[in-house]
Amino acid sequence: MSLATHVRTLGRGPGRSRSLTREEAAEAMALMLSGAAEPEAVGALLMLLRMKGETAEEIAGFTEAAQGALPDLGPVDLDWPSYAAGRTRGLPWFLLSARLVAEAGHRVLLHGWNGPDGAVRDGLARAGIAVAEGPEAVPALLDRDRIAYLPLETLSPAIFRLLGLRPVFGLRSCINTTCRMLNPARAAASVQGVFHPPYRLLQSDAARLLGWRALTVIKGGGGEFERHPTKEIAQFGLRDSAAWEAPAPALMADTRRLNDGQEDPGLLTALWQGDLRDAFAEAVVTGTAALALDTLGVAGPEQAARELWAARTRSRAA
Structure with missing residues (x-):
């Protein structure tokens, strides 16, 4: 046909x-x-x-075929796609959130492509996250660091070519949604960010059709899985393979925007090492990590995230 x-x-x-x-x-x-x-x-x-x-059935079918063409990446606990593109965003504090989840012992795989916005790629090294040169390098990196980033262009050149049609069309396509749903290592848990709220339910419905166990989708910073700490957010997804929705309350009172003009990726390193004290940025990191930990089934995720954040500096000092 x-x-x-x-x-x-x-x-x-x-x-x-x-x-x-x-x-x-x-x-x-x-x-x-x-x-x-x-x-x-x-x-x-x-x-x-x-x-x-797109319908959930169409996205499920697209995802099924795309997954079937991918190589084996070994065991992964948490899938973390990063595909926001074409919109200027602030520093990718969520990279530190993903590293914090890895610090708790979970194997975290980030994968993605962000078009002309280089903030995520520029921030990876500053956040202490290694980039896999190819799918075959992922297992060793996860064994060593419990976290790795796999670029879409090396994960699947064929899918990358389809995603690269966006500037040709002048519009996004369902390939953008499929990439977020890709879950290349078939992790039992996934976290996803969207820019347009209707996609939260579309992606959670498609995940249910695919038999996923745990998923959290939010309207995040710039379309990434990143929690704004001064706003209540709506969560959609799955828990124990069943449809699930829950609000997440604001964590602090502030008027600061996620894109506050900061562009120096070195601030990611400074915040992680404790050389920069920034209550807002810390709340982004721990608040986002808490949502991811909850997706993984960790009890008391907010407290767990705060304790992990405090422990990262104590372990280095020791």
């Missing part, structure tokens, strides 16, 4: 077109990843889905 069959299903017109089934979406993704599909058909399919709006 060619991709044109699925384009026709989506684009027949009022009263005749319909959404793809999960199986059809998986077949369409496999065709696009194979490189055998005509580029015009790829563009038509992705933009028809964009105009119609």
